[in-house]
Amino acid sequence: MSIQTFGHEAFFMQLNSDIKSFGGRQRQYTHPSQTLSCEMTFSIYLPLQAEFGPVPVLYWLSGLTCTDQNFVTKAGAQVYAAEHGIAIVCPDTSPRGDSVPDDSDGGWDFGLGAGFYLNATQPPWSTNYQMYDYVIEELPTLIEQNFPIDSQRQAISGHSMGGHGALTIALKNTARFRSVSAFSPIVAPTQCPWGEKAFTHYLGGDRNDWLQYDACSLVAIATDQLPVLVDQGTGDDFLETQLKTELLVETAQAAKYPMQIRMQEGYDHSYFFIASFIGEHIAFHAEHLTD
Amino acid sequence: MSIQTFGHEAFFMQLNSDIKSFGGRQRQYTHPSQTLSCEMTFSIYLPLQAEFGPVPVLYWLSGLTCTDQNFVTKAGAQVYAAEHGIAIVCPDTSPRGDSVPDDSDGGWDFGLGAGFYLNATQPPWSTNYQMYDYVIEELPTLIEQNFPIDSQRQAISGHSMGGHGALTIALKNTARFRSVSAFSPIVAPTQCPWGEKAFTHYLGGDRNDWLQYDACSLVAIATDQLPVLVDQGTGDDFLETQLKTELLVETAQAAKYPMQIRMQEGYDHSYFFIASFIGEHIAFHAEHLTD
Numbered sequence: 001m002s003i004q005t006f007g008h009e010a011f012f013m014q015l016n017s018d019i020k021s022f023g024g025r026q027r028q029y030t031h032p033s034q035t036l037s038c039e040m041t042f043s044i045y046l047p048l049q050a051e052f053g054p055v056p057v058l059y060w061l062s063g064l065t066c067t068d069q070n071f072v073t074k075a076g077a078q079v080y081a082a083e084h085g086i087a088i089v090c091p092d093t094s095p096r097g098d099s100v101p102d103d104s105d106g107g108w109d110f111g112l113g114a115g116f117y118l119n120a121t122q123p124p125w126s127t128n129y130q131m132y133d134y135v136i137e138e139l140p141t142l143i144e145q146n147f148p149i150d151s152q153r154q155a156i157s158g159h160s161m162g163g164h165g166a167l168t169i170a171l172k173n174t175a176r177f178r179s180v181s182a183f184s185p186i187v188a189p190t191q192c193p194w195g196e197k198a199f200t201h202y203l204g205g206d207r208n209d210w211l212q213y214d215a216c217s218l219v220a221i222a223t224d225q226l227p228v229l230v231d232q233g234t235g236d237d238f239l240e241t242q243l244k245t246e247l248l249v250e251t252a253q254a255a256k257y258p259m260q261i262r263m264q265e266g267y268d269h270s271y272f273f274i275a276s277f278i279g280e281h282i283a284f285h286a287e288h289l290t291d
Numbered sequence: 292m293s294i295q296t297f298g299h300e301a302f303f304m305q306l307n308s309d310i311k312s313f314g315g316r317q318r319q320y321t322h323p324s325q326t327l328s329c330e331m332t333f334s335i336y337l338p339l340q341a342e343f344g345p346v347p348v349l350y351w352l353s354g355l356t357c358t359d360q361n362f363v364t365k366a367g368a369q370v371y372a373a374e375h376g377i378a379i380v381c382p383d384t385s386p387r388g389d390s391v392p393d394d395s396d397g398g399w400d401f402g403l404g405a406g407f408y409l410n411a412t413q414p415p416w417s418t419n420y421q422m423y424d425y426v427i428e429e430l431p432t433l434i435e436q437n438f439p440i441d442s443q444r445q446a447i448s449g450h451s452m453g454g455h456g457a458l459t460i461a462l463k464n465t466a467r468f469r470s471v472s473a474f475s476p477i478v479a480p481t482q483c484p485w486g487e488k489a490f491t492h493y494l495g496g497d498r499n500d501w502l503q504y505d506a507c508s509l510v511a512i513a514t515d516q517l518p519v520l521v522d523q524g525t526g527d528d529f530l531e532t533q534l535k536t537e538l539l540v541e542t543a544q545a546a547k548y549p550m551q552i553r554m555q556e557g558y559d560h561s562y563f564f565i566a567s568f569i570g571e572h573i574a575f576h577a578e579h580l581t582d
Contacts, residue, residue: 020557073562078563079566079570233311235311271364272311276314
């Protein structure tokens with residue numbers, strides 16, 4: 001039996017690549033997204049275990065400037081996904097295409113590659129920049145309809161802007177996810193330049209509208225708790241100005257929300273940092289996904 | 292004590308980057324190469340163990356079109372190098388720079404990024420394309436003078452053109468290397484289009500001059516043997532036309548040269564294949580490097 005036979009892939013999903021990796025398959029697909037009004041590309045790693053029945057799934061959200069490919073090629077996660085029998089789904093970081101508006105100043109911290117995993121309310125962004133709904137609704141539905149995934153066993157993780165995405169999405173959907181983790185997350189986008197720029201454009205000037213996409217704000221009002229693991233390098237150039245991990249530490253303490261927040265001595269913001277600890281993150285999720 | 296203090300780095304070596312990875316350091320340097328008459332860039336992974344004394348070293352030779360970075364960012368090897376306490380040195384795949392001649396037809400299988408780890412004898416290539424001497428003489432000297440490396444414990448590995456390089460260099464220097472391994476190597480460049488094109492340009496038309504850089508030819512006349520591990524994917528598009536693993540199998544059998552040559556079902560020519568088995572390769576080398 002081949003893993004390929006599991007796919008009752010919807011006719012509109014195009015398989016771009018399908019590569020054997022640690023006994024499983026690393027695949028990339030493109031599909032038209034109704035939510036984002038454009039074509040979207042995502043990657044999925046299916047471990048060998050998926051040939052024999054549904055497997056748990058980890059969603060991975062990447063950071064600014066990334067596509068679905070950065071994590072796939074650089075994180076070295078497949079060895080651990082294979083070991084624990086977990087699928088990993090990597091969406092892109094924004095809507096894409098010539099018709100999708102972009103930062104007219106050519107910045108890399110807003111627009112294409114910088115969707116911030118929210119639903120934009122302001123024109124011209126609101127037409128396409130609906131990454132929150134895409135990641136939480138359209139993409140999981142597509143995944144569950146087309147792959148041997150156990151939808152009762154989902155976790156989410158991400159890096160930087162994607163760490164912000166993973167934390168906020170999990171905090172707003174505690175019933176959906178068994179666990180959440182993040183590398184170098186933007187923990188308080190309402191209080192840092194990256195977040196303030198993006199939220200002003202996507203959500204408008206009323207800062208009250210921003211709080212629903214701010215991990216610290218969500219932790220402060222959380223009623224349900226889920227397991228949280230955060231790793232942050234102390235050698236990360238963005239720590240002081242953009243990431244501000246201490247705000248999450250303080251907020252979690254004040255809210256009595258237990259989480260593992262680990263400052264990792266000397267690590268930077270790169271995929272070498274992610275690679276160094278992704279095994280521990282996947283083991284952390286596996287513990288909650290397979291109990 | 293910091294690993295940085297080990298470097299009595301020659302003043303002419305420029306440190307381009309220095310990133311923490313699995314407790315060690317992933318670094319990239321640029322230096323002027325006398326052998327190649329150009330500036331060269333290489334990467335080195337120094338495991339944490341290198342802070343406490345000299346460590347064994349594995350040289351990794353990459354394939355066509357690669358630089359020092361492909362293996363560093365895509366192979367996921369650092370976790371195993373850290374585990375076994377082995378440094379990994381990754382040279383570039385050819386001389387570089389505006390003054391270095393390149394394939395005038397714009398091909399990617401000859402010229403820049405395609406040095407084939409030999410010493411060119413034909414103009415205009417002979418001025419710069421001396422990758423054999425660079426990899427076997429100049430680079431190891433630089434490494435041993437500047438890093439805590441135990442020069443008595445060296446191994447070599449590579450992929451595709453770099454697999455050809457690793458095999459031929461090890462077969463010609465059995466006293467230097469404790470072990471050699473290769474992924475998807477070009478085992479008989481004198482009998483495939485990639486090799487015939489490159490060797491004609493670099494070495495001229497006399498095929499007798501080519502045999503010193505042909506792994507199968509070297510195996511056939513080998514007097515000393517060293518441990519050899521080769522992995523080849525059966526789903527590799529280059530297997531039939533360029534790589535021809537069966538020629539190495541036949542030659543080794545005829546020469547009574549024991550080697551592990553493993554055909555890996557369904558794997559392709561990519562770094563996903565390398566990542567899937569690099570752990571086993573590093574364990575193989577570690578066995579010989581640490582005994």
